[in-house]
Amino acid sequence: MFDILLTNEEKKLKEEVKRFVKEEVPSSLIRAMDTDEVKYPKEFIEKLADHNLLGLRFSKEWGGRGMKWTGEVAAIEEIGVLGSGMSCLYSLVSIVGEAIHHFGTPEQKAKYLKPTLEGKFCCAEALTEPRGGSDFFGATTIAKRDGNYYYLNGQKRFVVGAEGADYFLAYAKTAPEAEPHRSISCFIVGREMGVEVKHVYGLLGSRGGGTGRLYFHDTKVPAQNLVGPEHGGALVFNRMMIPERLTTAAGALGMALCCLEIATRYSDRRKAFGDTIRKFEAVSFKIADSISKLDAARSLAYVAARHTDEGLDSRRLVSEAKKTSTEMLWEVVNHSMQVMGGIGYTNVYPIERFFRDARLQMIWTGTNEIMDLLIQHEFYKEVLQKKSDMRDVERDAGDLEGEEEKIYE
Numbered sequence: 001m002f003d004i005l006l007t008n009e010e011k012k013l014k015e016e017v018k019r020f021v022k023e024e025v026p027s028s029l030i031r032a033m034d035t036d037e038v039k040y041p042k043e044f045i046e047k048l049a050d051h052n053l054l055g056l057r058f059s060k061e062w063g064g065r066g067m068k069w070t071g072e073v074a075a076i077e078e079i080g081v082l083g084s085g086m087s088c089l090y091s092l093v094s095i096v097g098e099a100i101h102h103f104g105t106p107e108q109k110a111k112y113l114k115p116t117l118e119g120k121f122c123c124a125e126a127l128t129e130p131r132g133g134s135d136f137f138g139a140t141t142i143a144k145r146d147g148n149y150y151y152l153n154g155q156k157r158f159v160v161g162a163e164g165a166d167y168f169l170a171y172a173k174t175a176p177e178a179e180p181h182r183s184i185s186c187f188i189v190g191r192e193m194g195v196e197v198k199h200v201y202g203l204l205g206s207r208g209g210g211t212g213r214l215y216f217h218d219t220k221v222p223a224q225n226l227v228g229p230e231h232g233g234a235l236v237f238n239r240m241m242i243p244e245r246l247t248t249a250a251g252a253l254g255m256a257l258c259c260l261e262i263a264t265r266y267s268d269r270r271k272a273f274g275d276t277i278r279k280f281e282a283v284s285f286k287i288a289d290s291i292s293k294l295d296a297a298r299s300l301a302y303v304a305a306r307h308t309d310e311g312l313d314s315r316r317l318v319s320e321a322k323k324t325s326t327e328m329l330w331e332v333v334n335h336s337m338q339v340m341g342g343i344g345y346t347n348v349y350p351i352e353r354f355f356r357d358a359r360l361q362m363i364w365t366g367t368n369e370i371m372d373l374l375i376q377h378e379f380y381k382e383v384l385q386k387k388s389d390m391r392d393v394e395r396d397a398g399d400l401e402g403e404e405e406k407i408y409e
């Protein structure tokens with residue numbers, strides 16, 4: 001249905017990714033990740049690279065396909081079917097790659113971006129610190145320059161891919177005394193530069209992605225690994241937040257559709273009181289509610305993608321898409337589980353795994369409260385700064401004398 005939003009090339013890409021997901025990823029790998037037997041599925045990344053499916057938006061020169069966001073959202077919807085661990089690892093290339101593709105030097109692109117898209121290097125992003133993730137600019141990791149090197153000291157936590165990454169896109173304070181938004185810089189930190197991965201977390205869901213804690217102890221990073229301007233990490237961060245949030249929104253669409261289809265098929269076969277349960281409105285209306293919300297979230301995700309493709313300021317729409325899509329997923333997974341009754345709570349069906357995966361989506365890549373913070377901020381700005389060209393509808397109010405009753409203080 002949403003194919004009308006895609007170009008022919010994007011439709012073909014969607015089919016290609018669907019085939020990849022169906023034929024190239026064994027269920028045994030998904031199970032092994034979920035039980036943490038596999039801590040990092042490097043072969044999954046390599047296979048994606050073999051099919052030239054990593055970093056779709058990046059230019060062909062560096063191994064991408066030069067596609068647009070609408071195509072990437074369609075691709076990630078399909079990858080979402082594999083669950084949040086896989087779709088996060090897939091999206092990391094888009095997120096970390098965005099910073100290097102947009103701000104990186106040609107040398108950085110050749111040394112890091114190209115091999116990442118070829119599946120030779122794995123990447124991760126290190127923003128969150130033990131002291132807090134939402135307050136990004138309050139970071140305490142320090143990078144001190146000495147000659148041609150920066151020396152990093154501090155810690156990062158909850159880094160997906162920490163277990164298997166060859167390099168990290170990490171932020172550190174280069175001007176701790178400066179105003180927070182002018183105090184941070186972004187670096188490519190090779191694992192071999194002295195990054196210690198000490199703890200891989202036991203997670204509710206989204207397992208098998210090697211989510212760990214990083215320690216920098218005088219980690220020696222060459223000055224040429226600075227991404228973007230010194231103290232200009234805010235620029236890189238703001239740019240990265242688009243892929244960060246749009247990929248989360250897109251992955252949630254795929255996960256929601258899986259659960260909903262399982263529940264829909266089940267309700268068409270399962271009987272109670274002599275009838276299939278879909279005949280009970282309490283059941284079929286949950287399906288109706290779920291698909292309506294899924295379609296609404298999907299519409300918003302594609303509009304946000306298109307808006308970004310047009311080069312417009314997409315911060316509000318992308319944050320709305322992330323929030324709407326992840327809240328929709330949580331509702332749809334719960335509705336699906338409810339429709340399935342007791343069996344939905346067991347691992348006979350994968351809905352319980354998606355349920356565990358779904359909870360994280362409202363927390364990572366910026367919590368949904370942080371999305372609200374940004375959405376209201378942008379909307380207030382839009383409304384209060386714009387010279388209204390709309391009809392003055394306040395004057396259509398019923399009380400013609402009411403103007404003097406408009407008291408604000």
Ligand SMILES: Cc1cc2nc3c(=O)[nH]c(=O)nc-3n(C[C@H](O)[C@H](O)[C@H](O)COP(=O)(O)OP(=O)(O)OC[C@H]3O[C@@H](n4cnc5c(N)ncnc54)[C@H](O)[C@@H]3O)c2cc1C
Nearest residue numbers: 125126127128132133134158159160363364365366367369
């Ligand atoms: C499994 C997993 C994987 C992750 N992957 C990565 C990764 O790869 N790289 C990375 O850098 N990070 C990663 N994260 C970190 C994630 O992005 C953070 O957990 C998230 O941003 C919240 O930060 P926090 O946990 O420090 O919570 P806090 O920032 O301490 O927030 C705690 C609570 O306070 C609320 N809050 C805080 N400030 C405000 C405010 N101003 N207004 C309203 N509410 C507020 C939050 O919404 C939240 O409810 C991951 C996290 C998890 C759990």
